[in-house]
Structure formats: C-alpha cells, structure tokens
Amino acid sequence: MTTRIWHQSFTVLDDVPHYRDALARHLxxxxxxxxxxxFHGMQPGTYPSDYPGTHIGYGYLSGLHKEQFVSAxxxxxxxxxxxxxxxxxxxxxxxxxxxxxxxxxxxxGQTSVLMAAQLGDCVGIVNFIAALEPQLRRxxxxxxxxxxxxxxxxxxxxxxxxxxxxxxxxxLIEAFEAAARRVIARGANVIVPGEGPLNVFLADQGxxxxxxxxxxDSLGTLLSVAELRAAQYRRSGLKPARSGFHYAQPPRPLLDxxxxxxxxxxxxxxxISSDIS
Numbered sequence: 296m297t298t299r300i301w302h303q304s305f306t307v308l309d310d311v312p313h314y315r316d317a318l319a320r321h322l323x324x325x326x327x328x329x330x331x332x333x334f335h336g337m338q339p340g341t342y343p344s345d346y347p348g349t350h351i352g353y354g355y356l357s358g359l360h361k362e363q364f365v366s367a368x369x370x371x372x373x374x375x376x377x378x379x380x381x382x383x384x385x386x387x388x389x390x391x392x393x394x395x396x397x398x399x400x401x402x403x404g405q406t407s408v409l410m411a412a413q414l415g416d417c418v419g420i421v422n423f424i425a426a427l428e429p430q431l432r433r434x435x436x437x438x439x440x441x442x443x444x445x446x447x448x449x450x451x452x453x454x455x456x457x458x459x460x461x462x463x464x465x466x467l468i469e470a471f472e473a474a475a476r477r478v479i480a481r482g483a484n485v486i487v488p489g490e491g492p493l494n495v496f497l498a499d500q501g502x503x504x505x506x507x508x509x510x511x512d513s514l515g516t517l518l519s520v521a522e523l524r525a526a527q528y529r530r531s532g533l534k535p536a537r538s539g540f541h542y543a544q545p546p547r548p549l550l551d552x553x554x555x556x557x558x559x560x561x562x563x564x565x566x567i568s569s570d571i572s
Contacts, residue, residue, distance in 0.1 A: 298330045298378075298525050300518070301371035303364055304491065305351075305383035308336030313461035314492045317499050318514070325515050327522050333376075337363055338563070351385065352426030361388035365395065366563050372396040377525035380517055384422065384489050385430045390437075394542055395550065397534045399524035404431060406520050407487045407513035408440050414509050415485030417445040419478030421471065422489020423457060425449045446481040450474045450493065457492045464500055471497065475505040486510045 302322070308315040315334065322332050341360065342350060350356040364387050371379045378399040381389055386402035393400045411418045420431060428447050435441040450470045452460075460467035471493070475486055486508055488494040494513045497503075503510050527533045536542040554560045 296329060296529075298327075298522060299376045300326075300330065300332045300378045300380060300521050300525070301367065301376045302332050302334045302380045302382050303367045304334070304336040305360070305385075305387060306336050306492070307339055307341055308334060309339070311458055311492070313458055314495060317461060317495045318491070321495050321498050322514060322518050325518055330518075330522055332518065335367055351424055351430075354430075357385070357387065357430070361391065362559050363563065364388035365392055366559070368392045368396050368400065372398050377528065378521040380521055382491055382514060382517065384420075384487075384491075384513070385427055386434055390541055393535050394544055397528075397532075397544075399521065399528050399534075401517055401521045401524060403491070403513055403517050404434055405438050405440070406517050407511050408435065408438075408444060410516045410520075411485045411487050411509075411511045412440070412443045414511075415483070416443060417482045417484050418443050419445055419475070419481070419483025419486045420447040420489055421450060421474045421478060421486055421493075422447070423450045423452050423454070423493055424490060427489065445483050446478040447489075448474045448477045454492070457490075457496060460496055461499070464496070467496060468500060468502065471502070472505055475508070475510070479506065479508050484508055487513055 306314065319334060326332055337360070341363070350360065364381060368379045376398060378401060379392070379396065381387060381392070381400065381402040384404040386404045389400065389402040389405070408418055431447060432441065435444045452467055452470050457467060478486065486505065488497055488510065491514055497510060498512050498515065503512070537544050551560070
C-alpha cells in the first residue's frame, strides 16, 4: 500500500533550487518502502520584501501566511493524502490545522524537540532567524516542552548565506559549529537545527554531532513520525481530541463558507490559477 505524504514548506521552493533539490534528495532517501513525499511551498510572490525571515519576525504577517498552510492541509485531506507535514520550525498554523483535518498533522518544531528530549535533558536550538525565538518559546510553553528547551542561539548567517552554502559549505559548517558550542556551553546536551534549510544542509554534509552532542535531523524525524502516524491512522482511525476550543472540529460547510466570506479561498485560488496560466 502506498503512503502519500504532503510536505509544506514556508519557502517558495522554486525560488531556492539548491534547497528544493537537497530536500527532495534527503527525504527521498529516507522515505520507507511505498512512501511518497510530495513537496509544496508557498505561492510565488508571497514574499514581496525580504525573504521570508522578515515576515516571520512580525506576528500579524506570520499569521497571514498560515492561511496557505490551512488551504494546503484541506487540499491534502481532500486529495487522499495520508499525512500533512508542517515543515517549518515555528509550526505555522499547527493548532488550527490539527482541529480542521483528520489526517495526521505533524509539526517540525514540536516533533523534533520531542525526539531530542529522548536523547538529552536540555535541548538547544540553533537557527539563523533570531526573530523566531519568542514564537518558539511560546510554542514550547503551549506544548508543555518549555522545561526541556534550553538555550537558543543563531548561526552568524543570513538566509542567502545558507542558500549559497549548498555550493560552498565550509563557512556555514564553521558558523554552525560555533553556534552549537555556544549552546553546549550553556548546558545543552542535544541540538535541534532551527529552520529547514539549515537542517537539510547539515544532513547533506553528514553532520550529526558536535563534539559529543547529537544533532537531530529534524526533517528526517518529521518524516519518520509521519509514516508511523499514517499507519496508526489507517489501522485504527487515531486522531486528535475533538472536544474543547482548541480541538473541536467545525463542520466543513461552515468552515468553507466562512473562508469564502473572508475571500481566502477565492484569493488563493485566483493566485494559483494565475501562476498556472
């Protein structure tokens, strides 16, 4: 039986071909027998200003972008996918999406920290977008994981530097190891690489430890958990709670009508049609 997994990135994947190709190569190699991963990104033109880190630094802009994740998850369920991956460490739209679809929804930040907590008792996060830290801290409090998440530090690199490092890796490897040693000095004994592009770069370079501290392959872990959750869902229909404000599932006609009223469905549909034409 084929398992189909929808991967949703916070990047416009065709704008970052080095990352797109490395991502497909990495997760394609890790996927189990009969598992296919379909890669999806944000719509072209999503980021008219600085790429996407500037947007992530503002609560409202980051919140606007979650509508693309919601639309993607609804489409994934409608098209018969077995799991939906939120492949960005701020777990964009996770709580909302989990309440809207029954297929497993697996979020990068939550999943990678849960796995890291099995390998050490102080998780350090090393990323390259400093503006993410308040969102990551809030998420971990909501998940009940704030006790195990310790220092968060940034690699001395911008998004463009990470993209360039796929062709010339030495500088970014050195910068990551320096940032990793900073969180290790502050007590971290397991490391989660922050954003997807950094994670895939490190995996591509075979970096799984700094000194004697493990470095989690966040996206690889996300895929492994997705395969497990998809199998559980097929066997038993296992899905989240459906009681209470954060879990109750609105009837699909009610949801669709509300999204149409706000113009969300029409606006995203028009952009997709325009891109295709």
